[in-house]
Amino acid sequence: MTTLVPRQPYTDDELRKLYPAGLELQLVQVLMRHGERTPITGRFQNAGLSPFWPYCASLKQFKSAVLVDDQDPGVAGVGEGGGGAATKPMGTFEWNKRLETFGKNDEAVLATGKAGQLDSLCDMGMLTDPGRLTTLRLGQRLRKLYVDRLGYLPKTVGADDVDRLFQLRTTPVPRALESMQQAFTGLYPERENEKGQPLTIISRAMADETLFPNDYNCRRFAAVSRAFAQRAAERWNDTEELAYVTKKIGRWLPPNSPRVAVDGKPRLSGVMDTVNATLAHGPETRLPEEFYDKQSRRNIEKAALEEWFAGYLESVEYRALGIGSLMGDLTARMVAQAETHGTSGHNGLFRFGLSGCHDTTLAAVLSSLGHKMPNWPPFTSHMAVELFKKSAPDAAASSSSSSSGWTALLPSFLTGSPSSSIGRKPTPELTNGEKQKLAGYYVRIRYNDEVVSVPGCKPVGKHLDGDESFCTLEAFKAIVDKFTPRNWKEDCRANLDAPAIPSKPEPAGF
Structure with a gap:
């Protein structure tokens, strides 16, 4: 679920x-x-999944606070002895956000959705509509x-x-x-x-x-959590449960990491993240049906729960x-x-x-x-x-x-x-x-x-x-x-x- x-x-x-x-x-x-939300990282584009999802209408309705200068031009302002910005009146600046990405030959191009959309495209890890x-x-x-x-x-x-x-x-x-x-x-x-x-x-x-x-900001916790994650990898990587998952989705894994593993590339939790995010959204951002096999998803979840929360x-x-x-x-x-x-x-x-x-x-x-x-x-x-x-x-x-x-x-x-x-x-x-x-x-x-x-x-x-x-x-x-x-x-x-x-x-x- x-x-x-x-x-x-x-x-x-x-x-x-x-x-x-x-x-x-x-x-x-x-x-x-x-x-x-959208996945934290773009994955499985080789399976037809677009990295940019058209589920963020809020990007067309941004309002930002901006400083308004109520003085005449030429009068000293902020940075010129004119006082602090906190005393200045504030206004709003309305804007629409579009995303940019790499195109062919590394040129800058506007990102598009699977159907060519330019607007309402979500960034990675963004709350969706x-x-x-x-x-x-x-x-x-x-x-x-x-x-x-x-x-x-x-x-x-x-x-x-x-x-x-x-x-x-x-x-x-x-x-x-x-x-x-x-x-x-x-x-x-x-x-x-x-x-x-x-x-x-x-x-x-x-x-x-x-x-x-x-x-990210607690070194000892990072070390302890890595140790429990490594223990989970040692317990789960060679199991029949993850071999079953590999059989289902292995064809879309990178050549240098051909099996599903807790510490694989992508990590098992990353696979789960993308699968869960796609299930929560529309058919335009779905993976092949093999990713949604119920037994495969349950096997992934059991290993991920141990990796993250057994500690x-x-x-x-x-x-x-x-x-x-x-x-x-x-x-x-x-x-x-x-x-x-x-x-x-x-x-x-x-x-x-x-x-x-x-x-x-x-x-x-x-x-x-x-x-x-x-x-x-x-x-x-x-x-x-x-x-x-x-x-x-x-x-x-x-x-x-x-x-x-x-x-x-x-x-x-x-x-x-x-x-x-x-x-x-x-x-x-x-x-x-x-x-x-x-x-x-x-x-x-x-x-x-x-x-x-x-x-x-x-x-x-x-x-x-x-x-x-x-x-x-x-x-x-x-x-x-x-x-x-x-x-x-x-x-x-x-x-x-x-x-x-x-x-x-x-x-x-x-």
């Missing part, structure tokens, strides 16, 4: 079980994979759940409300940013005062990015360097909410987080919590990390699952980064008083609208009575603490010569 087929909306009975009356929903943090639609529809499903059915979010928001109630976050990769924008548009299609204060979207420099496993299941260091910093952030925000109990005016609390990220983000989080991925995350997959508070007996009627309770909760969530005295403090170092602040709070994870349980939360006392999917916040934090780095950048530079794979597995989710 490459394009996510959403499950049917929850029935009323399912909704009552998922959001029981005795629990108040306190905080929701959604991580979402971007929508359908189908990807924009599926992420928009994800936002609509989030609205149906959290606004219409639970009353957890208000029906309308202005720009000021967005910055107070929401945290919008994205990796620096354009397809992640654009997907998050599409999803938020589906969540709130019409915003009051939307021409006023623009929305705030948070991002990081690539060197600081932890919203996906950042092997999270087996190595504390892999978890820490790959996704530990992000998990520490998610958990610290929940702890900050518990510490303050949503105290009005507390700086840093928001109500709903929406982060545009990647397949490797979702699989890393789930695997690090002990969930073995059965399939590669489809385009527009998402996971919701939800924090609940046990209601006082006389407060059930004011549960946040009721729309009537919304306005009373509204002032509690302000902008900024959550401040927590114990969010990043390891659980063994917490005092009894600090642990008591976490009492009565529970964490639940849903992946593509299906509940995911954490194995370390199954023992008695570590989950809500009668439902193992609701992990106590203290137990959840204790699990995440074990792979939350104290200093990610320092750890990325450390132990470069140490063995990359632990001598025995270090199970995830405990």
Whole structure:
């Protein structure tokens, strides 16, 4: 499955079980994979696949901010003692993007689609029109759940409300940013005062990015992930499963790499990337039918899952360097909410987080919590990390699952980064008083609208009575603490010569 087929909306009975009356929903943090995109690299042109796909109408509608000079010609401007650009008025520049490529004899020519199209051609790894639609529809499903059915979010928001109630976050990769924008548009299609204060979207420099496993900027993680990838190659390259794949598509492989292999050319994951991207789009960008053989695709997926994600299941260091910093952030925000109990005016609390990220983000989080991925995350997959508070007996009627309770909760969530005295403090170092602040709070994870349980939360006392999917916040934090780095950048530079794979597995989710 490459394009996510959403499950049917929850029935009323399912909704009552998922959001029981005795629990108040306190905080929701959604991580979402971007929508359908083109392949990261052009492959299999010898099989008739065009490198340029005509599915990006957005390229005909670009608007860029430009500086407008409101002074007379000849008056000193920027760079001539005329003051900073920030004080200048801004305008927009509308433009249409076309792609250029190599032609015969290396001359520069405009790129064309398979049918000779010049416009709406996608670049490599670009969010396509189908990807924009599926992420928009994800936002609509989030609205149906959290606004219409639970009353957890208000029906309308202005720009000021967005910055107070929401945290919008994205990796620096354009397809992640654009997907998050599409999803938020589906969540709130019409915003009051939307021409006023623009929305705030948070991002990081690539060197600081932890919203996906950042092997580009973490040397130790790159070394560890290469070791697990090499182990996968040694386990899979000579198997009957990949020999079957070679039999199906070997004729289109390059002469110097005539068999399908985890570390082949192209890499096995690259083959999967192109096959999945073509399946998610129209007949104009399809490969020969041999590429879509179901057994062949399943064999490819099984090997790729081991190559990319087995390390999270087996190595504390892999978890820490790959996704530990992000998990520490998610958990610290929940702890900050518990510490303050949503105290009005507390700086840093928001109500709903929406982060545009990647397949490797979702699989890393789930695997690090002990969930073995059965399939590669489809385009527009998402996971919701939800924090609940046990209601006082006389407060059930004011549960946040009721729309009537919304306005009373509204002032509690302000902008900024959550401040927590114990969010990043390891659980063994917490005092009894600090642990008591976490009492009565529970964490639940849903992946593509299906509940995911954490194995370390199954023992008695570590989950809500009668439902193992609701992990106590203290137990959840204790699990995440074990792979939350104290200093990610320092750890990325450390132990470069140490063995990359632990001598025995270090199970995830405990």
